[in-house]
Structure formats: C-alpha cells, structure tokens
Amino acid sequence: MKKYLQLYEKIKDDIKSGVYKSNTKLPSKRIMADLSGVSLTTVEMAYGMLSEEGYLYSVEKKGYFVSNISEIGSFTPFVSNAKINLLPLPKSDFKQTDFEYSIWFKTIRKVLNDNGNLLFKKSPPKGCEVLRNAISEYLLRYRKMLVQPANIVIGSGAEQLYALAILLLGKDKKYGIENPCYSKIPAVYKGMGAVTVPLKMGKDGILSGELNRKNFDILHVTPFNSFPSGITTSLTKRLKYLSRMSGGENYIIEDDYASEFFLKGHPIETLYSLSENDSVLYINTFSKSLSDSMRIGYMLIPDRLSEKYDRMTANASCTVPVLDQYILADFISSGNFERHLARKRRQMFRR
Structure with a gap:
C-alpha cells in the first residue's frame, strides 16, 4: 500500500x-x-x-x-483479522480453434490506436454509428438484407432487446410465442408484465389452427432452428405468419439467433426481408456467432416505429460499452467476422 x-x-x-x-x-x-x-x-x-x-x-x-x-455518523470498527472468501477463478478450457484470439487482440489494439477520445464519448441511445453502419453493410453483403443504419438498435444481448421490443410495442398487448420455445422468452415477458399466448408447433412451424386464433396481437417467432425443437419454418408458413399479422398495429418479433450457421446453400430469407408492410422487428445477437461472453445484439425496427423509439429513449444511453462497440465494428468491417463464420460453418459441415 x-x-x-x-x-x-x-x-x-x-x-x-x-x-x-x-x-x-x-x-x-x-x-x-x-x-x-x-x-x-x-x-x-x-x-x-x-x-x-x-x-x-x-x-x-x-x-x-x-x-x-x-x-x-456512527462507525463500525474494522476487524483487522477479517477474511474475504474469494471466489474461485475459472480455468481457461478454450481450444485455440474455438476463436481467433490473435485477430481479436489485434483489433483491440487497432481500435485503441485509431479512435482516441471517441472511445470516451457517451453512446447514442440506438448505439454508436460506427457499429450500426458496420452491421448494415454486413447484412447487405452476407444476408442480402437492405437495412438503413437509422433503423438499427444496439443492445446488451437478446433479453434486453426483448424488453425494449415490449416497451416499444406495449405491455398491454398479448404476445403469441412458440410452444416450446427458448425459456428466457416467456420469462422476460412475465418480468415485463406482458401476457403470453403459447402456440403449439408442428413440423414446419406454428400449427395453422393455432396461428388462426384471434387472442394475440404480436407474434414472437424463431423461424430458423427454433430452440429447443430445432424446427425451421417453411417458406409457406413464413408467408402465413406475415399474412396473419398484416394490418393495423400487429407486429412480428423475429428472433434469428442462429441463422448465420445454415449448412447448405444460403440462409433462409428472413421475415424482415419478406415483409411488405413494415411489420417485423428483427433481433439477432453475436453470442452464438462469436462467443457467449459477447453480450451484444441488435434489433431492426420498422420505419413506422423509428420515431416512437427515438422519443421513448431520448434521455437514455446504449448499455453496450463504447469500446466494445468500436471493436466489434472494426471486426465486422474488416471482413474478419465473415471469415470467422465461414470457418465455423466448415467445421459444422465436417461434423
């Protein structure tokens, strides 16, 4: 000392x-x-x-x-022989093939050298422009999705983005969700005070009979490799989703956590891309594509909700650290992210 x-x-x-x-x-x-x-x-x-x-x-x-x-104020005497029970630290069990550590660390050094005081500025509510631009360009290159950076919202993982979507669409709405589905989905809705309506799954998505029920306003679905069922929704059923939720204040929340890891051909066309009436909120994260520790995701919001979102978050700041946003933006813009995805897909295909 x-x-x-x-x-x-x-x-x-x-x-x-x-x-x-x-x-x-x-x-x-x-x-x-x-x-x-x-x-x-x-x-x-x-x-x-x-x-x-x-x-x-x-x-x-x-x-x-x-x-x-x-x-x-009063004082509590300090006990000089007090002992702190430190938590055991985890041991690294990552294989060198799991992630390109050297490329990531080079990216960190580059970002620190290139951006200076920009890294200490408060992030805009939707996230730093540099990351939103990088995601927009990536989606056009890799997914053939035309998304303007102004419609991209950065968040701290899927759960936070679910919560933002609920705040944007309304807690008073009823949300139709896949049954079965990722356990965190109904948990977040319950925590936010919103009502969920479980909809039974068939071999190609939600059963048509369940889909035609009139007791939900918003549909939350995972069209590709839904967890835990592993079901991928057919194109016919995806079009039914869009038809069912067209018009008025009906929206679809598209949860696309795993679509980068399609095995053959091209990734399935997203509901966001198929929608003609601006009714889909698209959510994806980097937790599966990069690392579980990468608590960064993004949500694409329709044009007609963009102004409402700006009003809702006018006094807020993005919860993802600015440094993390700049690092990820550089990793994407340099092409390293797409090379990483290609390498992971080759590994999966060999299995």
Missing part, C-alpha cells in the same frame, strides 16, 4: 477510535511527517483525502482539525 494511503488509514482509525477527539488540532504537516517518517507531500495527500471525506477541516493559518464525529 502507498505510504500516503497507510497514513490516511492510520489517522482515520485514530479518529474513529477516539485518539483524536472532535475539534482537536492535528500536528502540523511538517511535524506529522517527522513523526511518521514520511515526506511532507505524503502528509499533504493524506490530510487532503481526509478533508475531502469530511474527517478533517482546515482553518487558514491554524492547521487541520478533527471534524465533529457525531456529524460524520
């Missing part, structure tokens, strides 16, 4: 234990330095910290005095 911190702690303990009474004058800085065997600068730093925290007050040309202890 630094000497000024040691002196600070000692004087603070002496004040708490009553060695120095309220309104008692402390030794001058020079005398305290001699008594403690430290430099004058060390004493000045310790006295300054104690003054800032309210333990001391200074009187010009007279010195430092102990504050009124009753005004500071």
Whole structure:
C-alpha cells in the first residue's frame, strides 16, 4: 500500500477510535511527517483525502482539525483479522480453434490506436454509428438484407432487446410465442408484465389452427432452428405468419439467433426481408456467432416505429460499452467476422 494511503488509514482509525477527539488540532504537516517518517507531500495527500471525506477541516493559518464525529455518523470498527472468501477463478478450457484470439487482440489494439477520445464519448441511445453502419453493410453483403443504419438498435444481448421490443410495442398487448420455445422468452415477458399466448408447433412451424386464433396481437417467432425443437419454418408458413399479422398495429418479433450457421446453400430469407408492410422487428445477437461472453445484439425496427423509439429513449444511453462497440465494428468491417463464420460453418459441415 502507498505510504500516503497507510497514513490516511492510520489517522482515520485514530479518529474513529477516539485518539483524536472532535475539534482537536492535528500536528502540523511538517511535524506529522517527522513523526511518521514520511515526506511532507505524503502528509499533504493524506490530510487532503481526509478533508475531502469530511474527517478533517482546515482553518487558514491554524492547521487541520478533527471534524465533529457525531456529524460524520456512527462507525463500525474494522476487524483487522477479517477474511474475504474469494471466489474461485475459472480455468481457461478454450481450444485455440474455438476463436481467433490473435485477430481479436489485434483489433483491440487497432481500435485503441485509431479512435482516441471517441472511445470516451457517451453512446447514442440506438448505439454508436460506427457499429450500426458496420452491421448494415454486413447484412447487405452476407444476408442480402437492405437495412438503413437509422433503423438499427444496439443492445446488451437478446433479453434486453426483448424488453425494449415490449416497451416499444406495449405491455398491454398479448404476445403469441412458440410452444416450446427458448425459456428466457416467456420469462422476460412475465418480468415485463406482458401476457403470453403459447402456440403449439408442428413440423414446419406454428400449427395453422393455432396461428388462426384471434387472442394475440404480436407474434414472437424463431423461424430458423427454433430452440429447443430445432424446427425451421417453411417458406409457406413464413408467408402465413406475415399474412396473419398484416394490418393495423400487429407486429412480428423475429428472433434469428442462429441463422448465420445454415449448412447448405444460403440462409433462409428472413421475415424482415419478406415483409411488405413494415411489420417485423428483427433481433439477432453475436453470442452464438462469436462467443457467449459477447453480450451484444441488435434489433431492426420498422420505419413506422423509428420515431416512437427515438422519443421513448431520448434521455437514455446504449448499455453496450463504447469500446466494445468500436471493436466489434472494426471486426465486422474488416471482413474478419465473415471469415470467422465461414470457418465455423466448415467445421459444422465436417461434423
């Protein structure tokens, strides 16, 4: 521990234990330095910290005095032999083939060198422009999806984006969800106070009889490799989804967590791309495509909801750290993300 911190702690303990009474004058800085065997600068730093925290007050040309202890508050004696039960740290069990560590670390260094004070600016509510631009260009290249950056919202993973979608569409709405589905989906809706309507799944998606029920306003679906059923919705059924939810204030929330890992041909066409009436909110994350620790996702919102979203989040800030957004943006724009996906798909195909 630094000497000024040691002196600070000692004087603070002496004040708490009553060695120095309220309104008692402390030794001058020079005398305290001699008594403690430290430099004058060390004493000045310790006295300054104690003054800032309210333990001391200074009187010009007279010195430092102990504050009124009753005004500071009661103290709980510090137990010097107290033991902290530290949590065990995980051991790295990643294989070198799981992720291109060296490329990621190079990207971090590049971002730190290139962006300077931009990394310390507050993120806009929808996320940093650099990441939204990168995702927009990636979706056009890799998924043939034309999405304007202004319609992209960055969030801290799927669960937060689900919650944002509920706030945007309304807690008073009834949300039709696949049955079975990812357990976090109904949990988030319940936590947000929204009602869910489970809809039974068939071999190619939600059963038509369930889909035609009139007791839900919003449809939340995972068209590709729905978890835990593994069902991929047919094109015919996807078009039925869009037809069922067309018109009025009906919307579809498309959860597309795994579509980058199609095995043959091209990824299935998204509901967002197929929609002709601007009625789909599209959600995807980088947790599966990059790493479970990558708590970054994005939501594509329809044009007709963009202004409402801007009003709703006018005083908010994106929850994803700016540095993380810049790193991911560079990783995508450089082509490293698509090369990573291609490599992962080759590994999956060999299995």
